Amino acid sequence: MQPPSGDTFDDVSGITNEEPVIKIGEDRDGPVLELDATEWSVDALAMALRTNLEQWPQGVSIWIDHPSGETDDLLTRLGFEIQRDLFRMERSLPMEQRTDIETRSFVVDQDEEEWCQVNNRAFAWHREQSGWTPELVRERQAESWFDPDGFLIHHREGRIAAFCWTKIHESETPPIGEVYVIAVDPDFHGLGLGRALTLAGYQHLGDSGITRAMLYVDADNTPAVTLYRDIGLEVEVVRRLHQK
Numbered sequence: 001m002q003p004p005s006g007d008t009f010d011d012v013s014g015i016t017n018e019e020p021v022i023k024i025g026e027d028r029d030g031p032v033l034e035l036d037a038t039e040w041s042v043d044a045l046a047m048a049l050r051t052n053l054e055q056w057p058q059g060v061s062i063w064i065d066h067p068s069g070e071t072d073d074l075l076t077r078l079g080f081e082i083q084r085d086l087f088r089m090e091r092s093l094p095m096e097q098r099t100d101i102e103t104r105s106f107v108v109d110q111d112e113e114e115w116c117q118v119n120n121r122a123f124a125w126h127r128e129q130s131g132w133t134p135e136l137v138r139e140r141q142a143e144s145w146f147d148p149d150g151f152l153i154h155h156r157e158g159r160i161a162a163f164c165w166t167k168i169h170e171s172e173t174p175p176i177g178e179v180y181v182i183a184v185d186p187d188f189h190g191l192g193l194g195r196a197l198t199l200a201g202y203q204h205l206g207d208s209g210i211t212r213a214m215l216y217v218d219a220d221n222t223p224a225v226t227l228y229r230d231i232g233l234e235v236e237v238v239r240r241l242h243q244k
């Protein structure tokens with residue numbers, strides 16, 4: 001759920017010494033900027049954005065970490081609308097709650113099609129997470145972090161009923177373990193599978209030596225946020241998407 005990162009442009013005002021940056025990437029909607037509001041004075045941010053936004057007359061998305069009323073007002077003045085908030089939730093591992101639910105590893109060249117069907121049913125309401133194709137899964141499989149043993153599949157009634165796809169961010173210190181995608185087929189909601197698969201994912205990460213857990217979740221995804229809070233994850237960062 002994170003926008004991709006690419007180039008950066010530095011604070012053009014020179015007002016702060018922290019050398020704040022705005023990362024530039026791209027997603028399916030076009031150019032994406034990312035910045036941390038705590039690194040910027042509002043005046044410096046206004047100048048940096050006004051100077052640089054002209055290069056994307058077609059429209060642009062801006063993710064702001066730690067947004068405030070001031071950044072909301074600035075982006076509104078620049079013609080943006082707030083689209084949604086994401087929470088980055090974190091906690092330490094291991095967790096107090098445990099599970100012994102049975103899972104198996106994702107099988108490359110076997111599970112792609114069925115996994116996409118389950119994922120797309122579970123996320124039918126979600127703008128980015130729905131619409132996965134086997135080709136997109138294969139693109140992820142080609143990435144250095146992909147590990148089929150960290151992609152847990154649970155079966156019920158002879159089909160994939162739930163899954164938890166984990167990812168280890170080796171570049172962070174210490175490395176941090178993410179529940180990257182987790183879902184339960186809507187036929188099996190409310191049976192405890194979401195809790196069990198989330199715990200299974202973090203147990204797998206803990207068993208791999210990971211001591212810090214994180215994930216991203218839409219702030220208005222009440223079932224998921226309630227579950228995550230219940231297993232001890234806390235909101236560390238609010239990321240707000242502005243678009244025009």
Ligand SMILES: CC(C)(COP(=O)(O)OP(=O)(O)OC[C@H]1O[C@@H](n2cnc3c(N)ncnc32)[C@H](O)[C@@H]1OP(=O)(O)O)[C@@H](O)C(=O)NCCC(=O)NCCS
Nearest residue numbers: 122182183184189190191192193194195217223224226227
């Ligand atoms: C979120 C999701 C994984 C929960 O799975 P589930 O199997 O239905 O949930 P569980 O039965 O394990 O419930 C575990 C806890 O989640 C919370 N929860 C589940 N459904 C809820 C709902 N409709 N409203 C509020 N809280 C809810 C509760 O805290 C619940 O604990 P409790 O049963 O002790 O009250 C499932 O709704 C899903 O697949 N949603 C679509 C995909 C998605 O949003 N994934 C998360 C993206 S970050």
